[in-house]
Amino acid sequence: MNHANLQGEYAGFLSRAGAFVTDVLIISLVLIVVNWFVPSMMTQFMRIDLFTCSVSAQSAFLLYTCKFIRVSLLVFTIAFPLLYAIFFWIFAGQTPGKYLFGLRVVRMNGRRMNFVVGMIRYFGYALCILSLGFGFLSVLINDRRQGWHDRFARTCVIYAWEARQNDAFLDRVRHKLDHIRTKST
Amino acid sequence: MDDRQKLLPATTDPTDKPQNGSEDQGRSAGAVLRYAAFGILYRSVKRAQRRAGRVSNRVDHLSRMAVAPLTPLANSSLFKPIREQVDILADRGQQELDRLIGDGQIGEERSRQVSQEVLNSVIGEVIGDISNNPQIQVLIQSQVEIMATESPSSPQLDELVRKLADNYINYLNEHPEQVQNLIAGQSLSLTAQIREEVNERMVTGDSLLEMLARRLFRRPPREELPGPAPEVKARAIQANIEGDFPRLQAGRNEPR
Numbered sequence: 001m002n003h004a005n006l007q008g009e010y011a012g013f014l015s016r017a018g019a020f021v022t023d024v025l026i027i028s029l030v031l032i033v034v035n036w037f038v039p040s041m042m043t044q045f046m047r048i049d050l051f052t053c054s055v056s057a058q059s060a061f062l063l064y065t066c067k068f069i070r071v072s073l074l075v076f077t078i079a080f081p082l083l084y085a086i087f088f089w090i091f092a093g094q095t096p097g098k099y100l101f102g103l104r105v106v107r108m109n110g111r112r113m114n115f116v117v118g119m120i121r122y123f124g125y126a127l128c129i130l131s132l133g134f135g136f137l138s139v140l141i142n143d144r145r146q147g148w149h150d151r152f153a154r155t156c157v158i159y160a161w162e163a164r165q166n167d168a169f170l171d172r173v174r175h176k177l178d179h180i181r182t183k184s185t
Numbered sequence: 186m187d188d189r190q191k192l193l194p195a196t197t198d199p200t201d202k203p204q205n206g207s208e209d210q211g212r213s214a215g216a217v218l219r220y221a222a223f224g225i226l227y228r229s230v231k232r233a234q235r236r237a238g239r240v241s242n243r244v245d246h247l248s249r250m251a252v253a254p255l256t257p258l259a260n261s262s263l264f265k266p267i268r269e270q271v272d273i274l275a276d277r278g279q280q281e282l283d284r285l286i287g288d289g290q291i292g293e294e295r296s297r298q299v300s301q302e303v304l305n306s307v308i309g310e311v312i313g314d315i316s317n318n319p320q321i322q323v324l325i326q327s328q329v330e331i332m333a334t335e336s337p338s339s340p341q342l343d344e345l346v347r348k349l350a351d352n353y354i355n356y357l358n359e360h361p362e363q364v365q366n367l368i369a370g371q372s373l374s375l376t377a378q379i380r381e382e383v384n385e386r387m388v389t390g391d392s393l394l395e396m397l398a399r400r401l402f403r404r405p406p407r408e409e410l411p412g413p414a415p416e417v418k419a420r421a422i423q424a425n426i427e428g429d430f431p432r433l434q435a436g437r438n439e440p441r
Contacts (some may be wrong), residue, residue, distance in 0.1 A: 007422075008412075008421035010413060011391065012388070012391020012394065013394050014390040014393060015390075015391050018387060091424070091425075093420060101384065101387060104419075104420060104421060104424060106413075106420045107417075110416025110419065110420070112418050112424070114418075127290065139397055158413060158418070158420070164385055165385070165388045166385070166386075166389040169389060170392055170393060172299040173393060173396070177396075179395075
C-alpha cells in the first residue's frame with residue numbers, strides 16, 4: 001500500500017548506497033577498459049611496454065612518448081572519477097547511478113552546484129572511505145540524511161522522482177518493534 | 186417407410202402400451218379404434234386429393250378442347266374491341282398488382298425495422314435484467330467454476346484456437362514492423378515498471394533502515410522531523426532552474 005509522494009524529500013541510505021555502487025562500477029569499467037586498451041595498443045603498434053618503457057629500437061622520442069602516456073594514464077585514472085562526479089553534479093545534479101535510483105544532489109541553500117562545492121563533496125567522499133565507511137553511515141542517523149561529505153559541502157540528496165514507500169509494511173514493522181520494546185521493559 | 190407408419194409414433198401415447206389385466210386390454214382396444222379412425226381419415230383425404238386432381242385434369246382438357254376452335258374467332262377483328270378492353274383491364278390489374286407488391290415490400294421492410302427495434306429494446310432490457318440478477322450471477326459463477334475445475338479441452342475448441350492462432354501468426358509474419366514496435370513498447374514499459382518497482386522497494390528500505398538506526402540511537406523518528414526547504418525541493422524536478430544563469434538571461438533579454 002503506497003502513500004504520500006516523497007519527491008523532494010531527503011533520500012535514504014539504501015538508495016544512496018545503490019547509486020554509489022552503480023557509479024563505482026561505471027567508473028571502474030571505464031578505467032579497466034582504458035588501462036587495458038592503451039597499453040595493448042602501444043605494445044601492438046609501437047612495440048613499447050608501457051609499464052617498463054623498454055623500447056625495442058633505441059629512440060628518445062619513443063621513450064619520452066612512453067613516459068608521457070604512462071603519466072597521462074595515471075592522471076586520467078586519478079582524475080576521471082573526480083571529473084565524472086563533478087561534471088554530472090553540476091550539469092545534471094545527478095550522476096548516472098543517482099539517475100538510475102532517482103536521486104539528486106542539491107545545495108542546502110537552494111543554489112545551483114558549482115565546481116568548488118563539487119570538489120569539497122568529492123574529497124568528503126575520500127574522507128568517508130578513509131573512516132572505514134562511518135562517514136556514510138552518518139546518513140542513517142542525521143536529521144537531514146547527510147553523510148560527512150554532504151555536511152562538508154553543505155549539500156543534501158533528495159528524491160528526484162515521485163518516490164512512494166510502502167507505509168503499511170513500515171507500520172507493521174513499527175508495531176512489532178514497539179511490541180518487542182514493551183515486552184523487554 | 187409408409188406415411189401411415191410415420192404417423193404412428195406421433196400418435197402413440199405411452200399409456201397406450203398393453204399392460205396387465207382387462208383394463209389394459211380395454212386400453213389397447215381403444216388405441217386400435219383410434220388408429221383405425223386415423224387410417225380411415227388419412228385414406229379418405231388421399232382419395233379426395235386424387236379425385237380432385239383427376240377432376241382438375243379433365244377440366245383442363247375440356248377447356249383446351251373448347252378454346253382451340255374458338256381461337257381464330259377470338260383473334261378476328263370482330264372481337265378486337267373486346268380484346269382491347271380485356272387487355273386494358275389486364276394492364277390495369279397488373280399495375281394494381283405491382284403497386285400492391287411495392288406497398289407490400291415497403292410495409293415488410295418497415296415492419297421488419299419496427300420489429301428489429303422492438304426486439305433490440307427487449308433484448309437490451311432482458312440482458313440488463315439478467316446481468317443485474319444476482320441469481321443469474323451465481324449461476325454463471327458456478328458454471329465458470331465447474332468449467333475451470335473440469336478439463337476445458339475439446340477437439341472443436343482446440344481446432345478453433347489453433348486456426349485463430351495460425352491466422353494471428355500469419356498476420357504477424359506479414360507485418361513484422363508492427364511486431365517490432367509492439368515488442369519495443371512492451372520492453373520499454375517493462376523496463377520502466379521494473380525500475381519503478383526497484384525504486385519503491387529502495388525507498389521503503391531507506392525508511393526501514395533509518396527507523397531501525399534511529400531507534401537504536403534513540404533519535405526522534407523521521408516523521409517528526411521537518412522536511413527540506415522549498416528552495417531545495419524545487420530542484421527535485423530540474424537540476425538547473427530559472428535564475429541559475431543570470432548573465433546568460435540578461436544577454437538574452439538585451440535588445441540587439
